[in-house]
Amino acid sequence: MIVRTLAEANKTNRRVVSPDGNWESTRLLLKEDQMGFSFHMTTIYKGADFYMHYQNHLESVYCVSGKGEIENLADGKKHPIEPGTIYILDNHDKHILRAFEELTLACVFNPPVTGNEVHNAEGAYELDTEAV
Protein backbone atom coordinates (compact mmCIF):
# COMPACT_ATOMS: atom_id res chain seq x y z
CA MET A 1 0.00 0.00 0.00
CA ILE A 2 1.18 3.46 -0.92
CA VAL A 3 -0.38 6.61 0.54
CA ARG A 4 0.44 10.06 -0.83
CA THR A 5 -1.03 13.53 -0.59
CA LEU A 6 -1.38 16.20 -3.21
CA ALA A 7 0.12 18.79 -0.84
CA GLU A 8 3.31 16.76 -0.40
CA ALA A 9 3.55 15.82 -4.07
CA ASN A 10 3.22 19.48 -5.06
CA LYS A 11 6.53 20.17 -3.34
CA THR A 12 8.36 17.63 -5.51
CA ASN A 13 9.11 17.09 -9.18
CA ARG A 14 5.79 15.26 -9.41
CA ARG A 15 4.32 18.71 -10.06
CA VAL A 16 4.92 19.80 -13.63
CA VAL A 17 4.04 23.24 -14.98
CA SER A 18 3.51 23.53 -18.72
CA PRO A 19 5.88 25.86 -20.51
CA ASP A 20 2.96 27.36 -22.44
CA GLY A 21 1.21 28.53 -19.30
CA ASN A 22 -1.94 26.52 -19.94
CA TRP A 23 -1.79 23.94 -17.17
CA GLU A 24 -0.02 22.26 -14.33
CA SER A 25 -0.25 18.63 -13.33
CA THR A 26 0.77 16.64 -10.28
CA ARG A 27 1.43 12.99 -10.95
CA LEU A 28 0.29 11.11 -7.87
CA LEU A 29 0.81 7.69 -9.40
CA LEU A 30 3.36 6.90 -12.08
CA LYS A 31 4.62 3.97 -14.11
CA GLU A 32 7.13 3.08 -11.42
CA ASP A 33 4.24 2.21 -9.11
CA GLN A 34 3.44 -0.68 -11.45
CA MET A 35 -0.32 -0.25 -11.43
CA GLY A 36 -0.65 -0.32 -15.22
CA PHE A 37 -1.96 3.26 -15.33
CA SER A 38 -0.92 6.66 -14.02
CA PHE A 39 -3.11 9.13 -12.12
CA HIS A 40 -2.64 12.90 -12.28
CA MET A 41 -4.46 15.84 -10.73
CA THR A 42 -4.34 18.55 -13.35
CA THR A 43 -5.26 22.22 -13.25
CA ILE A 44 -6.16 23.97 -16.48
CA TYR A 45 -5.78 27.68 -15.98
CA LYS A 46 -8.72 29.98 -16.68
CA GLY A 47 -8.67 31.16 -20.28
CA ALA A 48 -6.57 28.27 -21.56
CA ASP A 49 -7.51 27.19 -25.08
CA PHE A 50 -5.16 24.67 -26.63
CA TYR A 51 -4.80 21.66 -28.90
CA MET A 52 -3.83 18.19 -27.73
CA HIS A 53 -3.33 14.86 -29.38
CA TYR A 54 -2.09 11.94 -27.34
CA GLN A 55 -0.84 9.68 -30.08
CA ASN A 56 0.66 7.19 -27.67
CA HIS A 57 -1.69 7.14 -24.70
CA LEU A 58 -5.32 6.50 -23.85
CA GLU A 59 -6.64 9.00 -21.32
CA SER A 60 -9.76 9.57 -19.26
CA VAL A 61 -10.42 12.94 -17.64
CA TYR A 62 -12.94 13.53 -14.85
CA CYS A 63 -13.86 17.10 -13.89
CA VAL A 64 -13.82 17.77 -10.16
CA SER A 65 -14.38 21.53 -10.42
CA GLY A 66 -14.51 24.38 -12.89
CA LYS A 67 -16.13 24.99 -16.24
CA GLY A 68 -14.93 24.51 -19.78
CA GLU A 69 -15.42 22.54 -22.96
CA ILE A 70 -13.74 19.99 -25.14
CA GLU A 71 -13.96 20.19 -28.91
CA ASN A 72 -13.61 16.93 -30.79
CA LEU A 73 -11.77 17.76 -33.99
CA ALA A 74 -13.01 14.59 -35.66
CA ASP A 75 -16.58 15.90 -35.84
CA GLY A 76 -16.33 19.49 -34.62
CA LYS A 77 -18.66 18.82 -31.69
CA LYS A 78 -18.16 20.79 -28.48
CA HIS A 79 -18.99 19.13 -25.18
CA PRO A 80 -19.38 21.12 -21.97
CA ILE A 81 -17.11 20.23 -19.08
CA GLU A 82 -18.36 20.79 -15.55
CA PRO A 83 -18.10 18.92 -12.26
CA GLY A 84 -19.18 15.33 -12.89
CA THR A 85 -18.23 15.26 -16.58
CA ILE A 86 -15.83 12.60 -17.81
CA TYR A 87 -14.31 12.58 -21.25
CA ILE A 88 -12.62 9.48 -22.53
CA LEU A 89 -10.05 9.67 -25.30
CA ASP A 90 -10.44 6.09 -26.48
CA ASN A 91 -9.30 6.76 -30.00
CA HIS A 92 -6.28 9.05 -29.57
CA ASP A 93 -8.75 11.82 -30.36
CA LYS A 94 -7.43 15.16 -31.54
CA HIS A 95 -9.08 17.78 -29.37
CA ILE A 96 -9.10 21.35 -28.12
CA LEU A 97 -9.55 21.99 -24.42
CA ARG A 98 -10.92 25.30 -23.17
CA ALA A 99 -11.21 26.47 -19.57
CA PHE A 100 -13.82 29.18 -19.03
CA GLU A 101 -13.07 28.85 -15.33
CA GLU A 102 -10.08 27.11 -13.80
CA LEU A 103 -10.56 23.36 -14.23
CA THR A 104 -9.50 20.72 -11.73
CA LEU A 105 -9.27 17.37 -13.49
CA ALA A 106 -8.51 13.80 -12.41
CA CYS A 107 -6.63 12.20 -15.30
CA VAL A 108 -5.79 8.54 -15.90
CA PHE A 109 -3.30 7.45 -18.56
CA ASN A 110 -2.68 4.06 -20.11
CA PRO A 111 0.12 3.23 -20.64
CA PRO A 112 1.20 4.97 -17.46
CA VAL A 113 3.20 8.15 -17.75
CA THR A 114 6.76 7.82 -16.46
CA GLY A 115 6.93 11.41 -15.21
CA ASN A 116 9.57 12.52 -17.69
CA GLU A 117 7.30 13.31 -20.62
CA VAL A 118 6.55 16.78 -21.86
CA HIS A 119 4.01 17.80 -24.47
CA ASN A 120 5.67 17.90 -27.87
CA ALA A 121 4.78 20.18 -30.75
CA GLU A 122 1.87 17.89 -31.64
CA GLY A 123 0.27 18.27 -28.22
CA ALA A 124 1.21 14.73 -27.28
CA TYR A 125 3.35 13.05 -24.73
CA GLU A 126 6.21 11.23 -26.36
CA LEU A 127 6.09 7.57 -25.51
CA ASP A 128 8.90 6.71 -23.19
CA THR A 129 10.68 3.74 -24.63
CA GLU A 130 10.22 1.96 -21.34
CA ALA A 131 6.55 2.78 -21.11
CA VAL A 132 5.16 -0.26 -22.88
Add this chain to the structure above:
Amino acid sequence: MIVRTLAEANKTNRRVVSPDGNWESTRLLLKEDQMGFSFHMTTIYKGADFYMHYQNHLESVYCVSGKGEIENLADGKKHPIEPGTIYILDNHDKHILRAFEELTLACVFNPPVTGNEVHNAEGAYELDTEAV
Protein backbone atom coordinates in the same frame (compact mmCIF):
# COMPACT_ATOMS: atom_id res chain seq x y z
CA MET B 1 -14.22 10.15 -27.79
CA ILE B 2 -16.82 9.35 -25.19
CA VAL B 3 -18.34 12.02 -22.94
CA ARG B 4 -20.51 11.11 -19.96
CA THR B 5 -21.83 12.85 -16.87
CA LEU B 6 -22.22 11.59 -13.36
CA ALA B 7 -25.79 12.91 -13.22
CA GLU B 8 -26.80 10.87 -16.27
CA ALA B 9 -24.91 7.78 -15.16
CA ASN B 10 -26.58 7.90 -11.75
CA LYS B 11 -29.93 7.26 -13.46
CA THR B 12 -28.67 4.00 -14.98
CA ASN B 13 -27.36 0.67 -13.77
CA ARG B 14 -23.90 2.23 -13.71
CA ARG B 15 -24.86 3.30 -10.18
CA VAL B 16 -24.50 0.42 -7.74
CA VAL B 17 -25.53 0.61 -4.10
CA SER B 18 -23.85 -1.81 -1.72
CA PRO B 19 -26.19 -4.25 0.00
CA ASP B 20 -24.41 -3.59 3.31
CA GLY B 21 -25.27 0.12 3.29
CA ASN B 22 -21.63 1.25 3.35
CA TRP B 23 -21.21 2.76 -0.08
CA GLU B 24 -22.48 3.49 -3.55
CA SER B 25 -20.44 3.70 -6.71
CA THR B 26 -21.09 4.98 -10.20
CA ARG B 27 -18.95 3.40 -12.87
CA LEU B 28 -18.24 6.08 -15.45
CA LEU B 29 -15.82 3.99 -17.43
CA LEU B 30 -15.96 0.20 -17.67
CA LYS B 31 -14.12 -2.65 -19.32
CA GLU B 32 -16.34 -2.37 -22.40
CA ASP B 33 -14.78 1.03 -23.09
CA GLN B 34 -11.50 -0.78 -23.75
CA MET B 35 -9.27 1.69 -21.92
CA GLY B 36 -7.48 -0.98 -19.88
CA PHE B 37 -8.83 0.42 -16.60
CA SER B 38 -12.17 1.39 -15.11
CA PHE B 39 -13.05 4.65 -13.36
CA HIS B 40 -15.66 4.93 -10.64
CA MET B 41 -16.92 7.78 -8.49
CA THR B 42 -17.66 6.22 -5.13
CA THR B 43 -19.39 7.56 -2.05
CA ILE B 44 -18.59 6.02 1.32
CA TYR B 45 -21.38 6.85 3.72
CA LYS B 46 -20.60 8.60 6.98
CA GLY B 47 -19.92 6.09 9.72
CA ALA B 48 -19.00 3.24 7.37
CA ASP B 49 -16.27 0.98 8.78
CA PHE B 50 -15.64 -2.13 6.73
CA TYR B 51 -13.08 -4.62 5.48
CA MET B 52 -12.01 -4.98 1.86
CA HIS B 53 -9.58 -7.14 0.00
CA TYR B 54 -9.39 -6.94 -3.76
CA GLN B 55 -7.70 -10.22 -4.54
CA ASN B 56 -8.09 -9.79 -8.27
CA HIS B 57 -7.67 -6.10 -8.91
CA LEU B 58 -5.20 -3.29 -8.38
CA GLU B 59 -6.92 -0.10 -7.28
CA SER B 60 -6.02 3.53 -6.67
CA VAL B 61 -8.36 5.79 -4.69
CA TYR B 62 -8.17 9.59 -4.68
CA CYS B 63 -10.19 11.55 -2.12
CA VAL B 64 -12.15 14.46 -3.57
CA SER B 65 -14.03 15.32 -0.38
CA GLY B 66 -14.76 14.05 3.11
CA LYS B 67 -12.73 12.66 5.95
CA GLY B 68 -11.80 9.15 6.98
CA GLU B 69 -8.96 6.70 7.32
CA ILE B 70 -7.57 3.53 5.84
CA GLU B 71 -6.05 0.86 8.03
CA ASN B 72 -3.47 -1.38 6.42
CA LEU B 73 -3.94 -4.79 7.96
CA ALA B 74 -0.43 -5.86 6.94
CA ASP B 75 1.19 -3.51 9.45
CA GLY B 76 -1.72 -2.08 11.44
CA LYS B 77 -0.95 1.46 10.32
CA LYS B 78 -3.80 3.92 9.95
CA HIS B 79 -3.53 6.65 7.32
CA PRO B 80 -5.82 9.68 7.32
CA ILE B 81 -7.92 10.28 4.23
CA GLU B 82 -8.85 13.82 3.33
CA PRO B 83 -9.17 15.80 0.10
CA GLY B 84 -5.93 15.33 -1.84
CA THR B 85 -5.04 11.93 -0.36
CA ILE B 86 -4.47 9.00 -2.70
CA TYR B 87 -4.10 5.44 -1.53
CA ILE B 88 -2.75 2.85 -3.89
CA LEU B 89 -3.47 -0.83 -3.35
CA ASP B 90 -0.49 -2.13 -5.28
CA ASN B 91 -0.24 -5.38 -3.39
CA HIS B 92 -3.86 -6.53 -3.09
CA ASP B 93 -3.67 -5.06 0.39
CA LYS B 94 -6.18 -6.15 2.99
CA HIS B 95 -7.60 -3.00 4.51
CA ILE B 96 -10.33 -1.40 6.55
CA LEU B 97 -11.93 1.80 5.31
CA ARG B 98 -13.60 4.22 7.71
CA ALA B 99 -15.59 7.34 6.86
CA PHE B 100 -15.77 9.88 9.64
CA GLU B 101 -17.55 12.14 7.19
CA GLU B 102 -19.03 11.09 3.86
CA LEU B 103 -16.19 10.38 1.46
CA THR B 104 -16.25 11.10 -2.26
CA LEU B 105 -13.58 9.02 -3.98
CA ALA B 106 -12.27 8.69 -7.54
CA CYS B 107 -11.35 5.02 -7.99
CA VAL B 108 -9.37 3.38 -10.78
CA PHE B 109 -9.27 -0.40 -11.23
CA ASN B 110 -6.93 -2.58 -13.22
CA PRO B 111 -8.06 -4.90 -14.69
CA PRO B 112 -11.15 -2.86 -15.46
CA VAL B 113 -14.37 -3.75 -13.72
CA THR B 114 -17.05 -5.06 -16.05
CA GLY B 115 -19.93 -3.56 -14.08
CA ASN B 116 -21.39 -6.88 -13.02
CA GLU B 117 -19.21 -7.53 -9.99
CA VAL B 118 -20.39 -7.33 -6.41
CA HIS B 119 -18.28 -7.52 -3.29
CA ASN B 120 -18.10 -11.11 -2.12
CA ALA B 121 -17.79 -12.31 1.46
CA GLU B 122 -14.07 -11.59 1.35
CA GLY B 123 -14.60 -7.94 0.50
CA ALA B 124 -13.37 -8.46 -3.05
CA TYR B 125 -14.77 -8.19 -6.49
CA GLU B 126 -14.88 -11.56 -8.18
CA LEU B 127 -12.82 -11.51 -11.33
CA ASP B 128 -15.07 -11.69 -14.33
CA THR B 129 -13.83 -14.47 -16.55
CA GLU B 130 -13.70 -12.01 -19.41
CA ALA B 131 -11.84 -9.40 -17.43
CA VAL B 132 -8.32 -10.45 -18.25
